[in-house]
Amino acid sequence: MLAATVRVTRDLDLAEECVQDAYANALSAWPTTGIPDRAGAWLTTAARNRALDLLRRDQTARRHLPLLLDDPALPGPESTLDTPDIPDDRLRLIFTCCHPGLAVEAQIALTLRLLCGLTTAEVARAFLVSEPTMAARITRAKKKIANARIPYRVPSSADLPARVEAVLSVVHLLYTTGHTAPSGTDLIRTDLVQRSLDLSRMLRELLPREPGVAALLALILLTDARSGARTDGQGRMVLLGDQDRSLWDRQAISEGTQLVREALSRRPPSKYALMAAIAAVHSEASSWAATDWAELVGLYDLLMATWTSPVVALNRAVAVGFAHGALAGLHALDELSTEPQLARYSYLAVARAEFLERLGRIVEARLAFTEALMLTENAVERSFLEGRLAALPD
Amino acid sequence: MAKYLILIHGDEQPWENPSPADLDAMMAAHNAFSAKHGSAIVGGEALQSTKTATSIRADGTITDGPFAEIKEALGGYYLIQAADLDEAIAIAKDCPMPDGGVEVRPVMEFE
Numbered sequence: 001m002l003a004a005t006v007r008v009t010r011d012l013d014l015a016e017e018c019v020q021d022a023y024a025n026a027l028s029a030w031p032t033t034g035i036p037d038r039a040g041a042w043l044t045t046a047a048r049n050r051a052l053d054l055l056r057r058d059q060t061a062r063r064h065l066p067l068l069l070d071d072p073a074l075p076g077p078e079s080t081l082d083t084p085d086i087p088d089d090r091l092r093l094i095f096t097c098c099h100p101g102l103a104v105e106a107q108i109a110l111t112l113r114l115l116c117g118l119t120t121a122e123v124a125r126a127f128l129v130s131e132p133t134m135a136a137r138i139t140r141a142k143k144k145i146a147n148a149r150i151p152y153r154v155p156s157s158a159d160l161p162a163r164v165e166a167v168l169s170v171v172h173l174l175y176t177t178g179h180t181a182p183s184g185t186d187l188i189r190t191d192l193v194q195r196s197l198d199l200s201r202m203l204r205e206l207l208p209r210e211p212g213v214a215a216l217l218a219l220i221l222l223t224d225a226r227s228g229a230r231t232d233g234q235g236r237m238v239l240l241g242d243q244d245r246s247l248w249d250r251q252a253i254s255e256g257t258q259l260v261r262e263a264l265s266r267r268p269p270s271k272y273a274l275m276a277a278i279a280a281v282h283s284e285a286s287s288w289a290a291t292d293w294a295e296l297v298g299l300y301d302l303l304m305a306t307w308t309s310p311v312v313a314l315n316r317a318v319a320v321g322f323a324h325g326a327l328a329g330l331h332a333l334d335e336l337s338t339e340p341q342l343a344r345y346s347y348l349a350v351a352r353a354e355f356l357e358r359l360g361r362i363v364e365a366r367l368a369f370t371e372a373l374m375l376t377e378n379a380v381e382r383s384f385l386e387g388r389l390a391a392l393p394d
Numbered sequence: 395m396a397k398y399l400i401l402i403h404g405d406e407q408p409w410e411n412p413s414p415a416d417l418d419a420m421m422a423a424h425n426a427f428s429a430k431h432g433s434a435i436v437g438g439e440a441l442q443s444t445k446t447a448t449s450i451r452a453d454g455t456i457t458d459g460p461f462a463e464i465k466e467a468l469g470g471y472y473l474i475q476a477a478d479l480d481e482a483i484a485i486a487k488d489c490p491m492p493d494g495g496v497e498v499r500p501v502m503e504f505e
Contacts, residue, residue, distance in 0.1 A: 147502075149500065150479045151479065156480075
C-alpha cells in the first residue's frame with residue numbers, strides 16, 4: 001500500500017502521510033458505512049487519491065510561488081507559531097531562500113527579507129550597498145526561484161546535508177552581521193542577533209539530530225551570552241579581558257555548553273562546533289588571566305585545519321600571544337601581514353597595537369592604533385580606539 | 395514539468411585524438427546515463443569540436459571559430475524534463491563530465 005502510494009508521490013514522507021490519512025478516514029467512515037469487501041484496495045485507492053490531491057495542490061503552490069514570495073502579507077515567524085504545521089512551512093521557506101542555486105549574498109538577503117521581515121532598505125544597509133542595488137539583487141533571486149523552478153520544499157534526506165550547510169552559513173552570517181554592526185552608531189544590531197537565534201532554535205527543533213545545527217546554536221548562545229558586558233553604561237566598547245563576567249548570561253552559557261558537548265561528539269567536529277568550543281573556553285574562565293590559552297591555541301589549530309580563513313588565523317595569532325607572550329603573538333601576526341583579505345581588516349592592526357603596547361614599543365603601537373582607526377566605520381569601535389590611543393604613554 | 399538544457403562543458407584538447415578505449419568508455423558512460431534517465435531525456439547530441447564552428451555576427455560578418463573563446467568549450471547537450479531545479483540537478487549530476495562540468499539552464503516557456 002505504501003509502495004503503491006510512493007509511486008504516485010515519489011516521496012516517502014508524503015506517501016506515509018497519505019496512508020495515515022487513509023487509515024484515519026477509514027476509522028471514521030467504516031463504523032457507519034461498514035467495512036468494504038476489499039478493505040485493502042479501498043485503503044490503497046484512498047491513499048493514492050489523497051496523494052494525487054496533495055500533488056495537485058503542490059503544483060498549484062509551485063505556480064503561485066512567485067506570488068507568494070512577493071506577498072508583503074506573508075506571515076512572519078511570530079504570527080504563526082501556534083499553528084502546528086507552520087514550522088515546516090518556515091523551514092521550506094528557509095531552504096528555498098538558501099538554495100545553492102542562488103548566490104550566497106542573495107541567500108542571505110532573501111532570508112533577511114522573507115524570514116526576518118527586514119525591509120529592503122535595512123537589508124541594503126546590512127550589506128553596505130545602495131537600496132536599488134539590493135532591490136535588484138532580491139528581484140533577480142526571486143526571478144531565478146520562479147524561472148528555474150527552485151522548489152518550495154525541504155530537500156530530500158540525500159540532499160539535506162549539503163543544503164543544511166548553506167542554511168547554517170546564512171544564519172551564522174546573520175549573527176555575525178548583528179554581533180558587530182559593520183557601520184552605524186550601535187555596536188550590536190540586536191534585531192539581527194535575535195533573528196539568528198530564533199532561526200537556529202527553529203532549525204534545532206526541526207533537525208534535532210543534525211550536529212551542525214546544535215553547534216551553531218551553541219556558538220550563538222555562548223557568544224551572545226556576553227553581549228550585556230560588551231558595552232558599558234555609556235555604550236562604550238569593553239574588551240573581553242575587561243568585561244564584568246557577572247553580567248554574562250549564565251543560563252545561555254549552560255545551554256550552550258551542553259549543546260557544544262553534543263556537537264563535539266561528532267568526528268570530525270564542524271567549524272561551528274570548534275568555534276563554539278572556543279567560546280565555551282572563554283565562558284568557563286573565571287577571569288581573563290585564568291583563561292586556558294593553550295587550549296584555545298589547540299582549538300584554533302583544529303579550526304584552521306577544517307576552515308582556512310585569514311580571520312581564524314588572526315584569532316589564532318592573538319591566542320598565541322596570550323599563551324606564549326606578546327612577542328610570539330606579534331610574530332604570528334606579522335606572518336599574516338601579507339594576507340590580502342586582512343589588508344583592510346581593522347582587527348589585525350588592533351591586535352598588533354595591543355602586543356606592541358605590551359612590549360613597550362609605544363611609537364609603533366601608536367601607529368598601529370591609528371591605522372586601525374582608519375579602517376573601522378563603527379562609531380563605538382572608533383571611540384574605543386581613540387580612547388586607547390589617548391591613554392598611551394608619551 | 396519543465397524543460398532544462400544540460401550543457402556539457404569541458405576541455406576539448408584530450409578529445410582531438412582520443413584512444414578507442416577512451417571513446418568506448420565515454421560512449422558507455424553516456425549509454426548508462428541514457429539508460430538511467432531515459433524517461434526524462436527529451437533529446438541530446440554531441441557536438442563537433444569548436445574548430446568546426448562558424449560564427450555569424452548580427453551585422454552579417456561571418457568568421458571562423460566559436461562565438462565566444464572560452465577554455466571550457468560546449469561539447470554536447472541533453473534536453474531533459476524535470477519537475478523542478480532539484481530534480482534537474484539530480485539528473486545533471488549523473489551526466490558524464492570527463493573534465494569541466496555541466497550547466498543546467500531552464501528552457502524559457504512562452505505562454
